[in-house]
Amino acid sequence: MAKNMCLICGKSFHFPDGLKIHLQFHLEYRNTECEICGKAFARLGDLKRHGDIHTGIKYECELCGKAFTQDSSLKEHGNTHTGVKNYQCEICGKAFRQLGNLKTHGNTHTGVTNYECHICGKAFTRRYGLKKHGNTHTGVKNYECEICGKAFSHLGNLKTHGITHTGVTNYECHICGKAFTRRYGLKKHGNTHTGVKNYACQICGKAFTQIAHLKEHLTTHTGVKKYECQICGKAFTRLRDLTRHGHSHTGVINYECQICGKAFTQLWSLKIHRNTHTGGKNYECQICGKAFTQLGNLKRHGKVHNEVKNHDCHILCGSST
Structure with a gap:
C-alpha cells in the first residue's frame, strides 16, 4: 500500500498532513455542501469562499482593474505584477507565480498527455x-x-x-561570421559547413541540409507550378525561379562578365558563361562521361543516348541503326 494513502478513495499524498486534511472531506462533507450547486468541501472556509462565485462578489486589482470572485485569486494574481514566484517545482526547481501553472507544469515530468x-x-x-x-x-x-x-x-x-x-542578430556563426536573428537559423546554417544532410527525399533519395530545401525539391516530383509570372503567364515550381525569370521582363542587367563584358540578367547565367573562358566542364554525362561547359549542351547531348533506333538488321547482325 502506498504511503499516506486514503483508504476510502485511494488517493495518495506526499505528506501526512495532506492526508489528514483530505480525510475531513469524507468525514464532514455533509456539513460543508453548497446549497446552490451541491459541491462539497472539506473545510467551512472553502465553502464560504466558493459562495462568492454565486453571489457575484468581486475583488478588484488596484493595478490593472481585473476582478475576481475570490480573495485568494486576487492575491495570486498580484504575483503577476510583483514578479514573485512562490510556487516551485520539486523536481526541476522551476518557479511559477500561480499554483495552477505549477500543476500544469508537473505534467511535463509525468509524461501525462491528456x-x-x-x-x-x-x-x-x-x-x-x-x-x-x-x-x-x-x-x-x-x-x-x-x-x-x-x-x-x-x-x-x-x-x-x-x-x-x-535588426538584432545575436546568433553568429563562429566559422564564417554570418549572424542570425534566431538560434534556429544559426543551427540550420551550421549544416552548410558540416555538410550534414538530414533531410532526404522519400521519392528519389536526394538529401538536403535544410528542410526548406527539401520541401522546395518535392515540387519537382509533383509537377505543381504554383508560382506564375503575372506578365507572360509562365509558371514555376519554385519561387526563386520565378524571381529570376522576372528579370527577363524588366531588362535589368546586373551581372557582367569581367573578361569579355557580356552582361546577363541572372547570376547563374553569368556563372555558366564563365566556363566558356575558363574551359571548366562541370556538366558530365552519366552514361558516356563526356563533359560540357553548359547544362543546356549536356541536355542536348543526352538525346543521343535516348534516341529510338527503329531499323533492325535482321539479315547480318540483328543490331539497330
Whole structure:
C-alpha cells in the first residue's frame, strides 16, 4: 500500500498532513455542501469562499482593474505584477507565480498527455498547447505583424518574427561570421559547413541540409507550378525561379562578365558563361562521361543516348541503326 494513502478513495499524498486534511472531506462533507450547486468541501472556509462565485462578489486589482470572485485569486494574481514566484517545482526547481501553472507544469515530468488532437492524434500536456496546435490544421493566423502585415498561427512565432525588423542578430556563426536573428537559423546554417544532410527525399533519395530545401525539391516530383509570372503567364515550381525569370521582363542587367563584358540578367547565367573562358566542364554525362561547359549542351547531348533506333538488321547482325 502506498504511503499516506486514503483508504476510502485511494488517493495518495506526499505528506501526512495532506492526508489528514483530505480525510475531513469524507468525514464532514455533509456539513460543508453548497446549497446552490451541491459541491462539497472539506473545510467551512472553502465553502464560504466558493459562495462568492454565486453571489457575484468581486475583488478588484488596484493595478490593472481585473476582478475576481475570490480573495485568494486576487492575491495570486498580484504575483503577476510583483514578479514573485512562490510556487516551485520539486523536481526541476522551476518557479511559477500561480499554483495552477505549477500543476500544469508537473505534467511535463509525468509524461501525462491528456489533450489529444482529434485530427492527427498528436497529444499535449496542456490544453493551451492543443489549442495552439489546432491552428496548424485550420490555417487560422490570428497574430499579425504590425510592421509588415505577415500573419502567424502562434504568438511565439510572431514574437520571433519581430526580431527581423529590429535588426538584432545575436546568433553568429563562429566559422564564417554570418549572424542570425534566431538560434534556429544559426543551427540550420551550421549544416552548410558540416555538410550534414538530414533531410532526404522519400521519392528519389536526394538529401538536403535544410528542410526548406527539401520541401522546395518535392515540387519537382509533383509537377505543381504554383508560382506564375503575372506578365507572360509562365509558371514555376519554385519561387526563386520565378524571381529570376522576372528579370527577363524588366531588362535589368546586373551581372557582367569581367573578361569579355557580356552582361546577363541572372547570376547563374553569368556563372555558366564563365566556363566558356575558363574551359571548366562541370556538366558530365552519366552514361558516356563526356563533359560540357553548359547544362543546356549536356541536355542536348543526352538525346543521343535516348534516341529510338527503329531499323533492325535482321539479315547480318540483328543490331539497330
